[in-house]
Amino acid sequence: MSENLIDAMANLEEDNALALVKKKLMQGETAYEIVEQCRKGVEIVGKRYSEGTYYLSDLVMSEAILKDVMEIIEPYFPNNGIGTNESNGVQVVMGTIEGDIHDLGKNIVIYLLRSSGYRVRDLGVDVTPEKFVEALKETGANIIGVCVLLTFCIGYVKKLIDRLAETGLKDKVTVVLGGYPVDEQVKAYTGADYVSNDGVKALEIFEQISRG
Numbered sequence: 147m148s149e150n151l152i153d154a155m156a157n158l159e160e161d162n163a164l165a166l167v168k169k170k171l172m173q174g175e176t177a178y179e180i181v182e183q184c185r186k187g188v189e190i191v192g193k194r195y196s197e198g199t200y201y202l203s204d205l206v207m208s209e210a211i212l213k214d215v216m217e218i219i220e221p222y223f224p225n226n227g228i229g230t231n232e233s234n235g236v237q238v239v240m241g242t243i244e245g246d247i248h249d250l251g252k253n254i255v256i257y258l259l260r261s262s263g264y265r266v267r268d269l270g271v272d273v274t275p276e277k278f279v280e281a282l283k284e285t286g287a288n289i290i291g292v293c294v295l296l297t298f299c300i301g302y303v304k305k306l307i308d309r310l311a312e313t314g315l316k317d318k319v320t321v322v323l324g325g326y327p328v329d330e331q332v333k334a335y336t337g338a339d340y341v342s343n344d345g346v347k348a349l350e351i352f353e354q355i356s357r358g
């Protein structure tokens with residue numbers, strides 16, 4: 147049995163991982179630190195899957211464990227459960243790009259945003275450019291968060307941003323792209339304004355944008 151949370155997640159030791167999360171909370175580690183360790187563990191699950199030592203069922207298992215972890219730590223995020231999460235007036239539209247159904251990371255970011263006062267319209271997964279455009283028009287949001295995990299869906303992000311340009315929204319809306327494979331190269335290729343593969347940094351980016 148692993149004593150380290152990253153390893154417990156990577157080895158899919160469900161009960162152990164949940165016990166370690168509770169212990170870490172008692173010891174004063176922050177919810178952010180714990181999420182990051184879990185993310186690293188799940189990243190190892192992904193590596194083992196691509197190397198062929200783990201199967202699809204193991205990816206599904208990692209999803210289940212991460213969901214259970216989130217249930218435990220949700221009340222420990224700042225501003226939560228004490229009635230202070232007043233709206234900051236900033237509206238965001240968020241979704242996972244067309245073709246991609248990964249949403250655990252997106253949901254964490256939405257959670258962080260909402261608990262910091264953002265109003266987030268969550269469009270879910272496999273979201274087409276048309277749905278994003280429609281939601282931007284409906285909500286009047288000027289920030290859009292797009293999640294992509296599958297490298298072969300990065301082209302759809304470019305398609306979305308091209309669509310924003312065609313509809314005249316590109317200059318009015320700031321695009322923040324997130325997910326495991328995003329980097330400066332992906333940013334340049336897609337035309338996104340910001341990229342982040344870290345939820346806490348993502349929150350900092352949103353804060354920076356909304357401060358103007």
Ligand code: B12
Nearest residue numbers: 192247248249250251252291296297324325326343345348
């Ligand atoms: C769990 C998982 C699944 C689960 C997803 C469950 C769910 N509800 O999301 C299931 C089992 C369904 C799944 C399915 C598949 N998966 Co999968 N999956 C993973 C795994 C192991 C972890 C992803 C995850 O949740 N990580 C934990 C979260 C917390 O981290 P995160 O997503 O990076 O999010 C953080 C940041 O990126 C950032 N962030 C995230 N979103 C956003 C959004 C914004 C706006 C911002 C600013 C920031 C931000 O903040 C988050 C918190 O820090 C990854 C491995 C990996 N390295 O990522 C493979 C992985 C992504 N999957 C992969 C594959 C191939 C698939 C399948 C095609 C498998 C198959 N044969 O069917 C299908 C795809 C189906 C589809 N059409 O989408 C590959 C992709 C390879 C590639 N080159 O594209 C990976 C990399 C595994 C691998 N190494 O091969 N998968």
